[in-house]
Amino acid sequence: GIQVEQSPPDLILQEGANSTLRCNFSDSVNNLQWFHQNPWGQLINLFYIPSGTKQNGRLSATTVATERYSLLYISSSQTTDSGVYFCAVAYTGGFKTIFGAGTRLFVKA
């Protein structure tokens, strides 16, 4: 099945810093989403981005499907950005969605 790898596994930032999170996947996908899991465990949709580039405030994401990776950019990080960021993909023609292991982000004040 599809393998999803996220890097880095852990990241500590000073408030105001920028960062890039990466998601590599091993096969063709028709569905790619980025989520933020907050300290209460809720999965918050950030981007639905099987291809292309999207921006939402301080966050943006780019997926290059032909090269099988996606990037999540966080600019001017805030303490409320802390949590775990997951990439999740569904392979072409299937229903099963595979999550990566996540990047655990801690933003220091």
Next chain:
Amino acid sequence: EPEVTQTPSHQVTQMGQEVILRCVPISNHLYFYWYRQILGQKVEFLVSFYNNEISEKSEIFDDQFSVERPDGSNFTLKIRSTKLEDSAMYFCASSGLKGGTGNEQFFGPGTRLTVL
């Protein structure tokens, strides 16, 4: 804004007991999913459901698990005889179109199941 809801938020049960976790997906969505997340680990797919039948399931989803859409709004996950290792957060999700064909899934807040 429409959202997926789940009840209860936390359930504590004794090993061997049956539990039913409930979800109300977004009303015009057609595809429904259950996932679980053991504490500190990644989110794992359990099952997808469309047109009143299971469309795909993982190896985790064995005979102890079942899903049902008993009416037009609820979607349930039943665990027949809980084990300690079933302790996890269970998430329900829904999407408008087939997940693999490409549509955004929306997740509920989760039910934390604790098996003693």
